[in-house]
Amino acid sequence: AQSVTQLDSQVPVFEEAPVELRCNYSSSVSVYLFWYVQYPNQGLQLLLKYLSGSTLVKGINGFEAEFNKSQTSFHLRKPSVHISDTAEYFCAVSVGSGGSNYKLTFGKGTLLTVNP
Amino acid sequence: NAGVMQNPRHLVRRRGQEARLRCSPMKGHSHVYWYRQLPEEGLKFMVYLQKENIIDESGMPKERFSAEFPKEGPSILRIQQVVRGDSAAYFCASSPSSAGGQPQHFGDGTRLSIL
Numbered sequence: 001a002q003s004v005t006q007l008d009s010q011v012p013v014f015e016e017a018p019v020e021l022r023c024n025y026s027s028s029v030s031v032y033l034f035w036y037v038q039y040p041n042q043g044l045q046l047l048l049k050y051l052s053g054s055t056l057v058k059g060i061n062g063f064e065a066e067f068n069k070s071q072t073s074f075h076l077r078k079p080s081v082h083i084s085d086t087a088e089y090f091c092a093v094s095v096g097s098g099g100s101n102y103k104l105t106f107g108k109g110t111l112l113t114v115n116p
Numbered sequence: 117n118a119g120v121m122q123n124p125r126h127l128v129r130r131r132g133q134e135a136r137l138r139c140s141p142m143k144g145h146s147h148v149y150w151y152r153q154l155p156e157e158g159l160k161f162m163v164y165l166q167k168e169n170i171i172d173e174s175g176m177p178k179e180r181f182s183a184e185f186p187k188e189g190p191s192i193l194r195i196q197q198v199v200r201g202d203s204a205a206y207f208c209a210s211s212p213s214s215a216g217g218q219p220q221h222f223g224d225g226t227r228l229s230i231l
Contacts, residue, residue: 004158032217041118043207043222044159051217090158094216100172101216102149106158 002027002093006107014115015083021076021110023091033074034092034104035065043113049078050074061085118143120223121190128229129198136183137193141210148191149220150176150183152197153205164214165191171214195228203230 007022025031032051034042048059055067065076074091091107094100121140129135130163141148145165161175165185176183180198185191195202204225209220 003217015117034219036222041227043122043224044209045222046219047216049219065130077124092158096140102147102211102214102218102220103161103172104149104159104220105161106151108156108158 002031002095002105003095004091004105004107006089006110008110009108010111012113012115013081015085016080017076018087019077019081019112021089021091021112023074023107025072025074025093027093027095027112028070029095031093031095032101033065033067034060034094035063035074035076036090036092036106037061038088038090038109040087047076047089064115067106081112081114083114083116085112088103120145120208120221120225122206122208122226124226125224126227127228128231129154131199132197135195135198135202135228137195137206137208137228138190138194139208139210139223140190141208142221145149145210145212145221146184147211147214149209150191150193151207151212153207153225155204159207162193175217198230200230203228 003026005024035047050067058064088109092104149202150162163183176215205225206226209222211218
């Protein structure tokens, strides 16, 4: 079974500062990795995904993430955040092969708060 | 192009009542997934359905919970005899296939409160 650990439950930053949200996963098989963002009282919106190939993945809203297989990590980064980036961010994993590759396993989320 | 539509957005029930949550997938999507989000927790997989078939209900509590996705109409998540512990946000997601890595598109959720 897979598991996802988001190391920081809350990350406060100032506007225009860089940010990194950390995500580590555990799996005995290859995985697909996702980052979703959830704004208050809304559903989850896909930011980016890693399936294979280049380990640096670029997503929407200026976010990017890097897959590191040896460290089993998939950290999310943005060089300069805006107030509008304030939201909850979820890292998720699904198995890369086999019958249950549709099942997403989520971390507990990281609340990013961008202050002026 | 409408996204995943869930209704109601908020639902209040008293203990012992039934709750029915509806989900209409995105146009062209025939795969539906339900997740539950408890306070300060990530989303937990409950069930995966295709039209008229339950494919995987391994995350669904064995009692009081059921799900369906009929040939016509939305997918329904039904909770009978609700208890306080059922208070949560329930999210539906859909995808055009179940192929590995296929992103799931989420609705805005139904926030269920049990009095």
